[in-house]
Amino acid sequence: MxxxxxxxxxxxxxxxxxxxxxxxxxxxxxxxxxxxxxxxxxxxxxxxxxxxxxxxxxxxxxxxxxxxxxxxxxxxxxxxxxxxxxxxxxxxxxxxxxxxxxxxxxxxxxxxxxxxxxxxxxxxxxxxxxxxxxxxxxxxxxxxxxxxxxPRIDILIRDASQRYPVAEYPDPDGGGTVVITENNVYDAATQVNHIKWYYRVGKSGDERVAELNMRVxxxxxxxxxxxxxxxxxxxxxxxxxxxxxxxxxxxxxxxxxxxx
Ligand SMILES: C[S@@+](CC[C@H](N)C(=O)[O-])C[C@H]1O[C@@H](n2cnc3c(N)ncnc32)[C@H](O)[C@@H]1O
Known part of the structure; x- marks a missing residue:
């Protein structure tokens, strides 16, 4: 565990x-x-x-x-x-x-x-x-x-329920194409943009999530x-x-x- x-x-x-x-x-x-x-x-x-x-x-x-x-x-x-x-x-x-x-x-x-x-x-x-x-x-x-x-205000206030494209590249372990999409929630008090990146590898449908929290x-x-x-x-x-x-x-x- x-x-x-x-x-x-x-x-x-x-x-x-x-x-x-x-x-x-x-x-x-x-x-x-x-x-x-x-x-x-x-x-x-x-x-x-x-x-x-x-x-x-x-x-x-x-x-x-x-x-x-x-x-x-x-x-x-x-x-x-x-x-x-x-x-x-x-x-x-x-x-x-x-x-x-x-x-x-x-x-x-x-x-x-x-x-x-x-x-x-x-x-x-x-x-x-x-x-x-x-x-x-x-x-x-x-x-x-x-x-x-x-900083771009239009990005900070994007609809958090939507996914936006980030990147595509070949999986280093041969799993096909890695497709990254993201969504974000901006906290105006701390000026931290809470971003999640979703990695989907090949056609498997498996997805892993990583946090990218960026101070603006x-x-x-x-x-x-x-x-x-x-x-x-x-x-x-x-x-x-x-x-x-x-x-x-x-x-x-x-x-x-x-x-x-
Ligand atoms: C966007 S990458 C930039 C890497 C490289 N400078 C480049 O231009 O490709 C950000 C890097 O910051 C590092 N990092 C995050 N927090 C850090 C810290 N407190 N001290 C040193 N490195 C840190 C991460 O490990 C990561 O490698």
Whole structure:
């Protein structure tokens, strides 16, 4: 019998348990890699990626000669990251850890927290603890970059009784096509969007469900949070082409520097 888990909306272990699924689902997701490579080249190494997952960004940066460390909470993602790096004969320092409490005893010229991963931090204490760790690990002239979607009200208020398409990809275990659909309920008090992903594999009709509870960061709030935690905002882009952030931007990509 599986032991019962206490309810914890930040728990994302089921979603990320098997990094092979994550990689197959995100095969086409590459537009952020040139952006982070450019930033890393400008700032120089060493670089730290928080919530590095399967090394989707970490490995191409290392391949380009950037000295990089990847930190992630989920062993299932790091397992896939190690395999990806080994397949390319690349050595990367992978750390199993929590971005809210890590001490790597070294400083970095660039720390980045990409692809909506900050949405896994729900309460003010988690966000402050993470930013404190970043400040501690950033070198004097270092930079911190965080990227997260620009919230869309129409998605937050969708009809929770409906399913919406997310992705389709081949099952890594040969079970046919994996089809993911989702629904969500947004809690305006906590700003957490409670999302469920339903995975249906092949024609079996079997379905598994994983929770993806994402803290929503509104644009002015995110800027204020960074400033309140001692960072100075240097640039805010709306996409990876470095276009300025506007109301219609899909992303919030913010580069900050530590306090002088
Ligand atoms: C959307 S994935 C991003 C992975 C990778 N950076 C990418 O761009 O493909 C989010 C990652 O955040 C990790 N994560 C969630 N909470 C975390 C925490 N508190 N500390 C470190 N990693 C965390 C998950 O394990 C998962 O790998």
């Amino acid at each position: 599986t032991p019962e888990r206490p309810p914890n909306p930040e728990y994302c272990g089921d979603l990320y348990a098997d990094g092979r699924h994550y990689d197959l689902q995100h095969v086409g997701m590459t537009d952020d890699i040139p952006f982070y490579l450019k930033q890393a080249r400008e700032l120089g190494g060493p670089v730290l990626e928080l919530a590095c997952g399967t090394g989707r960004i970490t490995v191409p940066l290392a391949e380009a000669g950037i000295k990089i460390t990847g930190l992630d909470l989920t062993e299932g993602m790091l397992r896939q990251a190690r395999a990806r790096a080994a397949g390319k004969g690349i050595e990367i320092d992978w750390v199993l850890g929590d971005c809210r409490k890590f001490d790597l005893e070294r400083k970095f010229k660039l720390i980045f927290f990409p692809f909506n991963s900050i949405a896994h931090l729900h309460d003010p204490e988690s966000i402050e603890a993470c930013f404190a760790c970043v400040r501690k690990h950033l070198s004097d002239y270092g930079r911190f970059i965080v990227d997260i979607f620009n 960061f509104f644009p002015q709030e995110l800027d204020a949070l960074l400033r309140a935690n001692g960072f100075e905002i240097e640039a805010k882009y709306g996409d990876f082409d470095e276009s300025p952030f506007t109301s219609a931007s899909p992303k919030q990509i913010i580069r900050v520097r530590p306090p002088a």
